Every structure is written in C-alpha cells, then in structure tokens.
Amino acid sequence: MRATETIAGLALAAFAVVLLVWVIPAEIPRGFSGQLSPRLVPQVAVAGILALGLWIAGAALFGGRIPPHRPGPFSRGELSALVALPALVLLALWVLGLGGPLPAGALLVTGAALMMGERNPIALVLLPVGSLALGWLLLYRILGTTVG
C-alpha cells in the first residue's frame, strides 16, 4: 500500500509540473494588461496539487503514518469492467450514428445486462424493451426532444 501511495503522490506531482510548465502557458493566454491574469487561479490550484502530491509521496516514503484509507489494487474484474463498460457506451454511441436510437439503446441495455451476468432470455428481452419504452416516453412524449 505504501508503494501505491508513493506512486500516486509522485504521479500527481509530475502531472502538476507538466501543467505548470507546458499546458497552462500553452492553453491559457496571459490576459490583458491591467487585469488579473486568467492563469492566476489555475496556477494556484496546480501549485496546491504539486505541494500536496509531494506531501503524500513524502509521507508514504519517509513518514511513519500511513493514511487510514488503505487503497487496494484493482481486481482483474474491476479492470475489465473499467474498460468494457465505457467501451460498451462508446459502441452504442457509434451504433446510434449508424442505425438510430433503437438499436443503440437495445445494444446498451442488453450489453450491460450480459456484462452483469444476466442470462435469463425473458429478462434479456424485457429489459431493453422496457428501457426503450421509458426513454421514448421521457424524451419524445414528455420532453418533446429527440436522440440521434
């Protein structure tokens, strides 16, 4: 756990340095003379992140105290879900552009149900049908808007 804390702290510090040295100067103009610079608050926030990142890493490396929250590593299942669930949503968005909201919505709901371990065929049919009906009612009838 100490290694996780150290790596997290150092990663934060490195992130802050990259922001301070490259990103903020490139992405935020200096502003106009006589006004406070638009960079002021972002720089203050990033400086805080740098200092705190070093504090976290330093406390884990040299201090006796480890924060009471001891983070566990990602399990294999969590890592797969971290990739699979966003990928499913992105796939549904892609299908939305190709085939419209019905296949996209059905893919999203059925895919998520399968991912969660649902194997009952009736549920696999009813879940997308019910969700799409709810979505249609909400978007097209009540809100008077569209998707896709």
Next chain:
Amino acid sequence: MTPILAGFADILNPVTLLWVAAGVAIGYLVGALPGLGKATAVAIAIPLTFALPALPAIAFLIGIAKGSAAGSAVSAILLNVPGEPSSAPTALDGYPLARQGKAGKALKAALYASVLGDLGSTLALVVLAQPIASYALSITPVEICAVLLFSLTFVAGLSAQSLAKGLVAACLGLLAATVGLEIESGLPRLTFGDYRLFDGIPLIPMAIGMLAVGEMILQAGNRAALDQQGASIAKGAHPDDSRMTRDDWRRSAPAIARGTAIGIGVGILPGLGASVGSFLSYGAARARAKEPERFGTGAIEGVAASESADNAVVPASLIPLFALGIPGSVIAAILIGAFMLHGVAPGPLMFAQQPRLVGGIYAAMIAASLALLLIGMTLQGLFAQVVRVPTRRVVPVVLFLCVIGAWLEGGGVFGVQVMLVFAVLGVVFIKLGFSVVNFLIGFVVGRTFELTFRQSIQILGRDPWNLIHHPIALIFLALTAIAVWRFTRGARSTARKSEET
C-alpha cells in the same frame, strides 16, 4: 397577516389544491429520474400553465420545484445516482444504508428532512422576505468570496482522515472549474481548441459519471460478490430498518435544524445554489459528529443534513426574487418568466400592488410542503421496491437513464463522453482513496469563487487592509482559520489512533 389569510382562502378550493398536489407529484417523480433536475422540470411545465389563472399556475410550478428537490434523493439513495448534483451528499450515506437493507429508513429520513427544511425555509420566506432581502443588498463579492472560502475549508473537513488527499481532490475540482471561457476577459482556458468546452465542463454529466457510472463499473467488476450479497440487502430483517426510530430522530434533528439554517442562508445569497447548501450542511454535520468516521458508511444524520439544506434553498432563493426582483437561483430565474407570463412582476411593488396574490403564493407554498409529505410517503413504498430487484437487472436500466441524463444536460454525444471520462476518473479516485465528493465541491464552488476572488481584489484595491470595511467577510475568514485548525487537529488524532490500532 390579512393578505396571507386571504391567500389561504384562495388556496382552499379543490381545483387549486389539486394543482398544488399535481405539481408536487410530477416534481417528485421527475426529480427521481437521474439528470432531470427541478430547473428542467419547471421549464418543461411552464407551457402547461398557459391556460391557468395566475395563482394555480404559480402554485403548480412551485409545487414541481419543491417536489423535484425532494425526489432527487430517491435515486441517490436507491441507485447511488443523484437526481441532481445537490443530492450527491445524500448518496454518500443513503446508498450504504440501502445496501444494508435500510432503504426504507433512508428514504423516510430524506423525506422528513426535505419537508422540514422546505417548511422552515418557507416560513422564513413569509416572515423575513423583506428585511432579509434588503440586507442582502449589502452583501458584496468580498463577503461571498469569504463565505465560499469558508465552504472550501469544509472540503478539508470532509476528508479529515486524509487531509492531503481531500485537498488534492478539491484543487482538481477547482482546476476543472477553470476550463472554458474566462468570465472577465473571455479568453479560452484549457479547452485544447474544442469549442464544446467553451462553456466549461457540464456538471450533470460529470456528477453522473463520477458517482453513478463509476459505481456501476465497480459493481460490474465485483458482480460475483454482489450476487451473494443480493439476498441479504433486498430487505432489512428488522422493522426498524424501514422506519425512523427515536434514536434516528435524536441523531437527525440537530442536522435538520442546522441544514435548514444553512439552506436558508445559501438560498438568500444569489448564485450559490442548492449544491453548495447541501455539501456545506453535510460537512457541518460531519464536523460536529461525535463519530465522524460513521459518515460515508450509512449515517442517517448525513442523509438528513444534506436533504434539509437542499430543500431549504428552494424557498429561500425566492426571498430576493419576491422582495427585490433578483433571482437567487436558476429556479428563481425560470420562475420570473412564469410570473411575468401570468402578469406578476416580482419585486417590492408586488407586495404593494398584489398583496393577496403574494399571500396566496405563500399559502400555496405551505400547502405544497404538506402535500410533499403525503405524496412522498405514498410514492416511497413504490420506489422502495427497486432494491428488491437484482442488481444485474437494475444496472442496465440505470446506465440507460444515465446516458439519457448526460445526453440531455450535456448537449448530446459530448455529454455522454464527459460522463465516461469522469466515470473512469471516479473509479480511479475511489480505488486510490481520493474523495469524489471533494472534487465535486471544488468544481461547484470553483467558478463563483474565482469570480468573487477577482472582484474582491478589485474592490479592495489590492490592499488587504481594506478588509476592515467588510466585517462579515472578516468573521468568515476567522471561521475559516478556526475550521482549518480544527480539521487538521482532527486528522492528526485520527492518524494517531490508526497507528495505535
């Protein structure tokens, strides 16, 4: 009091009461849907009131606002998906309670706190509207900046077990809030050339991603363990798990009273919004708790604190609207349109020219608070059935609703993309022990904080000694220093105890 009594007489007819009840019921149901907040609900309902007289129309719209503010707790508790960002702190303890089989208790605590907060704030509106609103005119950006700084110290307080990580999360939230066009110069910041970021990162897709989709990713990753838990969480074994016990009331009553006061204070100050109120109230409840470590694991007073403040903000934000014509929140701004549509011009003249209508509106608001209690109790039984449905069937539907919510509030595909980015970030935050809530507080407060900070520097002429002319700001700065000292001391003693064990 005569106009108010006359207003009560106007309200006490079946048709107007029906409109009040219909507004509360619709608002409660819409509020329970993730991503559809009270502002959206009221905006959608305005056209429905075209054919109505002024009083039933305004009563209907205010009923929707009140109902949806309370309804947003339902999805926060049952699904860990806040109906709107101001209910995010409710999810912190409400969802763990639901997972422990105490969904009924959490829903009741949220409803009672909502009704009490709402009613208390409505009474404050009735009694204090004119004097408080006149005083609110003397609040300058210097005072608001000091109040926000004070609220940001509660960010540190919320994470007293790991102060550094809490502050990192808050700083990241502040940084995220600076994305978009800078308000003073109009120059783009951290947009990487993408025009969709010019208005900043949309809050609702961000909150849905970090709180709801992040949780669903973790649930999908641990579904084997979840299936095993399923039977035990479906329903609590003890009848006390579904009701508020005397001990629950003892814990919740101070949190509700404090939350109501905080909500009223935040509602009166223009621009702060319900999210600041609920987060502040949650932070205050935790800071004053004898066992702060219970927070986040199912503390009933956490739910009560958050919901009382969230609901107290709605009526309080009408105080500057009614007395000065200044909207204190988005909902008040939308209501101005509805008022004008029905021939009512909010402001000081409203009291002189249409006192009976003002009395009627006050009466309708009190009636809406009572309707909220009855309708909430009726619909809660229905909503509580959700926890009995297996997680593998709830997650797909909730994910679908999350995508719809992010789509609507984030302007289409962009909103969904934002939701996904912050879902991944949320999972990383949770696994590494960084607080998602602190990040959201930093983000919510960030824009107003930066604006008032800049204005304060100009008002003070870049000379801190000029603060002496702003005693309210000085009081809040002193409170900030005290809060930092107390939270730092709290964090040290927690770490020491942890070492000893």
